[in-house]
Amino acid sequence: xxxxxxxxxxxxxxxxxxxxxxxxxxxxxxxxxxxxxxxxxxxxxxxxxxxxxxxxxxxxxxxxxxxxxxxxxxxxxxxxxxxxxxxxxxxxxxxxxxxxxxxxxxxxxxxxxxxxxxxxxxxxxxxxxxxxxxxxxxxxxxxxxxxxxxxxxxxxxxxxxxxxxxxxxxxxxxxxxxxxxxxxxxxxxxxxxxxxxxxxxxxxxxxxxxxxxxxxxxxxxxxxxxxxxxxxxxxxxxxxxxxxxxxxxxxxxxxxxxxxxxxxxxxxxxxxxxxxxxxxxxxxxxxxxxxxxxxxxxxxxxxxxxxxxxxxxxxxxxxxxxxxxxxxxxxxxxxxxxxxxxxxxxxxxxxxxxxxxxxxxxxxxxxxxxxxxxxxxxxxxxxx
Amino acid sequence: xxxxxxxxxxxxxxxxxxxxxxxxxxxxxxxxxxxxxxxxxxxxxxxxxxxxxxxxxxxxxxxxxxxxxxxxxxxxxxxxxxxxxxxxxxxxxxxxxxxxxxxxxxxxxxxxxxxxxxxxxxxxxxxxxxxxxxxxxxxxxxxxxxxxxxxxxxxxxxxxxxxxxxxxxxxxxxxxxxxxxxxxxxxxxxxxxxxxxxxxxxxxxxxxxxxxxxxxxxxxxxxxxxxxxxxxxxxxxxxxxxxxxxxxxxxxxxxxxxxxxxxxxxxxxxxxxxxxxxxxxxxxxxxxxxxxxxxxxxxxxxxxxxxxxxxxxxxxxxxxxxxxxxxxxxxxxxxxxxxxxxxxxxxxxxxxxxxxxxxxxxxxxxxxxxxxxxxxxxxxxxxx
Numbered sequence: 226x227x228x229x230x231x232x233x234x235x236x237x238x239x240x241x242x243x244x245x246x247x248x249x250x251x252x253x254x255x256x257x258x259x260x261x262x263x264x265x266x267x268x269x270x271x272x273x274x275x276x277x278x279x280x281x282x283x284x285x286x287x288x289x290x291x292x293x294x295x296x297x298x299x300x301x302x303x304x305x306x307x308x309x310x311x312x313x314x315x316x317x318x319x320x321x322x323x324x325x326x327x328x329x330x331x332x333x334x335x336x337x338x339x340x341x342x343x344x345x346x347x348x349x350x351x352x353x354x355x356x357x358x359x360x361x362x363x364x365x366x367x368x369x370x371x372x373x374x375x376x377x378x379x380x381x382x383x384x385x386x387x388x389x390x391x392x393x394x395x396x397x398x399x400x401x402x403x404x405x406x407x408x409x410x411x412x413x414x415x416x417x418x419x420x421x422x423x424x425x426x427x428x429x430x431x432x433x434x435x436x437x438x439x440x441x442x443x444x445x446x447x448x449x450x451x452x453x454x455x456x457x458x459x460x461x462x463x464x465x466x467x468x469x470x471x472x473x474x475x476x477x478x479x480x481x482x483x484x485x486x487x488x489x490x491x492x493x494x495x496x497x498x499x500x501x502x503x504x505x506x507x508x509x510x511x512x513x514x515x516x517x518x519x520x521x522x523x524x525x526x527x528x529x530x531x532x533x534x535x536x537x538x539x540x541x542x543x544x545x546x547x548x549x550x551x552x553x554x555x556x557x558x559x560x561x562x563x564x565x566x567x568x569x570x571x572x573x574x575x576x577x578x579x580x581x582x583x584x585x586x587x588x589x590x591x592x593x594x595x596x597x598x599x600x601x602x603x604x605x606x607x608x609x
Numbered sequence: 610x611x612x613x614x615x616x617x618x619x620x621x622x623x624x625x626x627x628x629x630x631x632x633x634x635x636x637x638x639x640x641x642x643x644x645x646x647x648x649x650x651x652x653x654x655x656x657x658x659x660x661x662x663x664x665x666x667x668x669x670x671x672x673x674x675x676x677x678x679x680x681x682x683x684x685x686x687x688x689x690x691x692x693x694x695x696x697x698x699x700x701x702x703x704x705x706x707x708x709x710x711x712x713x714x715x716x717x718x719x720x721x722x723x724x725x726x727x728x729x730x731x732x733x734x735x736x737x738x739x740x741x742x743x744x745x746x747x748x749x750x751x752x753x754x755x756x757x758x759x760x761x762x763x764x765x766x767x768x769x770x771x772x773x774x775x776x777x778x779x780x781x782x783x784x785x786x787x788x789x790x791x792x793x794x795x796x797x798x799x800x801x802x803x804x805x806x807x808x809x810x811x812x813x814x815x816x817x818x819x820x821x822x823x824x825x826x827x828x829x830x831x832x833x834x835x836x837x838x839x840x841x842x843x844x845x846x847x848x849x850x851x852x853x854x855x856x857x858x859x860x861x862x863x864x865x866x867x868x869x870x871x872x873x874x875x876x877x878x879x880x881x882x883x884x885x886x887x888x889x890x891x892x893x894x895x896x897x898x899x900x901x902x903x904x905x906x907x908x909x910x911x912x913x914x915x916x917x918x919x920x921x922x923x924x925x926x927x928x929x930x931x932x933x934x935x936x937x938x939x940x941x942x943x944x945x946x947x948x949x950x951x952x953x954x955x956x957x958x959x960x961x962x963x964x965x966x967x968x969x970x971x972x973x974x975x976x977x978x979x980x981x982x983x984x985x986x987x988x989x990x991x992x993x
Contacts, residue, residue, distance in 0.1 A: 253881055253882050524637045
């Protein structure tokens with residue numbers, strides 16, 4: 226009996242032969258074996274692959290776990306900060322510092338209750354040598370101001386640029402979507418920080434005044450781009466070095482954006498979608514002067530959450546693709562890309578009814594897909 | 610009683626108040642009124658808007674009709690060539706010569722039985738002054754060689770370039786898909802001819818040898834591009850002047866292509882789809898050296914037939930879009946474009962189960978959609 230099946234037995238989890246053996250799914254240009262890599266995770270949201278092949282995985286209610294290379298799930302790690310877990314909040318993303326191999330530093334993004342309400346917080350910590358907990362846990366950034374009402378649209382995905390700087394996406398907090406256009410406000414933005422949490426001197430709004438503040442207030446220097454609604458996908462294109470982001474529209478108007486410094490992505494002035502009740506967003510137009518158009522947009526929605534570029538060796542025909550975990554309709558979207566362009570779309574596993582939250586590439590080139598389920602799983606797509 | 614409802618009464622056609630009044634459909638960024646512009650057409654396939662607002666429409670079994678600006682359907686026009694109407698054949702596209710206003714010349718593309726089998730034929734004719742028939746009907750080009758087996762994949766869409774030259778798409782004839790790669794063969798190509806049917810001197814294969822013929826045979830000089838499967842969509846981008854084409858893949862791998870002179874679009878060496886039985890196409894790869902990648906591809910298929918760029922005034926938010934009539938799943942696809950790029954997708958009317966064959970823009974900016982039905986209709990999308 227493997228450690229994994231023993232653990233499954235102890236936890237009383239179903240672990241059928243089918244899940245072990247998997248099934249072969251034919252896709253275009255390739256086929257893959259679909260297996261359950263891990264189960265027993267409550268709404269897994271973020272994941273980071275360690276240099277030794279293990280996987281750090283967040284559970285939205287506030288737990289962080291380490292998965293062995295064969296999918297065995299550890300007990301919750303100690304030292305994880307308390308998070309605000311209502312509605313769309315919780316412990317959301319996890320990312321390794323670029324120098325993790327020597328520093329063991331990790332970054333967490335999560336919802337947090339502070340004086341005045343809830344906000345998106347970035348936290349830095351060190352993974353203990355025994356890997357059983359976090360040490361030196363320190364908040365790095367709060368996407369202020371906090372918001373008293375609602376617990377929605379935190380954004381919260383982390384990525385690193387080639388220069389080692391950190392990008393963090395934040396949501397518009399839903400009820401107050403106009404925050405996305407304010408330069409004196411960190412909601413509805415992509416932020417950029419140095420590896421140790423300072424503001425890089427070449428950030429686009431350093432020393433600039435926020436127009437909304439009528440010349441009284443400075444723009445927040447952490448802002449890299451603005452006008453975002455709820456970006457939960459953020460990844461560096463490994464071939465071009467560009468930052469790509471995915472965000473949910475309301476009804477229709479989901480977007481993939483090429484993130485440029487200082488650019489305005491238009492929310493909530495313009496959108497390719499409409500509001501949930503069918504009413505217009507902002508001006509009712511899809512574009513406006515000074516607004517950067519998406520690289521790609523969908524109507525109706527696919528609700529893209531986490532994204533990953535595929536540069537693995539296991540699926541040669543998938544190299545150059547961007548994968549997006551889709552919540553609704555649920556499935557896995559593969560976009561073909563050429564440079565910083567989208568050139569095609571394949572929809573995988575849309576017949577399963579499994580809401581997908583995030584996708585990461587394993588060291589062996591397999592794809593690992595986190596499912597948004599109370600009894601969540603990590604699915605594995607490997608050659609077969 | 611209007612002429613149209615009188616005609617409908619005489620023809621015994623259903624013409625409900627609902628079809629007259631239509632319904633208002635909410636789309637993203639706009640809403641539109643959906644009405645039945647015309648009915649009683651058997652599998653309409655191609656359409657051309659006359660300068661006076663009337664519409665020439667082909668019916669696949671071999672009829673050509675003229676529709677008044679309010680949708681009244683004429684009796685079949687006289688003088689239409691006999692066509693081979695089995696399976697996917699028939700009278701397919703119709704296009705006006707660029708100087709139609711003075712010459713009254715039209716071009717027809719249709720399937721034809723000749724010695725040795727069936728092929729795609731381009732025919733030129735003059736619309737009689739009384740508009741009741743065709744005169745001076747002359748074949749212009751046969752996409753030789755004819756094929757004895759099968760009656761599939763004729764391609765057959767006509768478009769004109771800014772220089773007045775004519776483009777014609779031809780299909781691979783299905784059973785013999787390798788023909789698409791042969792330069793001594795007109796199947797599976799986009800062809801280019803002068804307005805009067807000659808070969809332009811600057812066509813890319815003029816005077817070149819066809820490699821397949823082992824140095825013995827010349828390439829067909831009519832060829833503009835090759836490696837196409839079954840392109841039924843062909844339209845000039847009005848903003849860039851580029852030629853765009855849409856073609857069906859087999860299972861998955863439908864494509865929108867930017868047509869460049871001399872370029873190879875890969876069929877059947879490579880495809881983003883697989884064959885109907887799930888087996889690989891050609892090398893099983895999606896790309897190959899020397900093969901031009903599609904601008905956009907879909908998996909699963911939408912089965913795009915006719916296409917039209919929208920430059921009308923009625924729907925400002927649709928300007929810059931490419932519409933594609935989709936057969937399966939049936940509906941209308943709107944692609945956002947920027948220059949010669951695809952930047953987004955909206956799916957309209959996919960809840961109706963109506964196979965759509967072609968789409969054209971009416972002079973007033975309404976969209977007219979030909980339905981692929983035995984009792985076919987032309988649907989009208991107008992502001993509402």
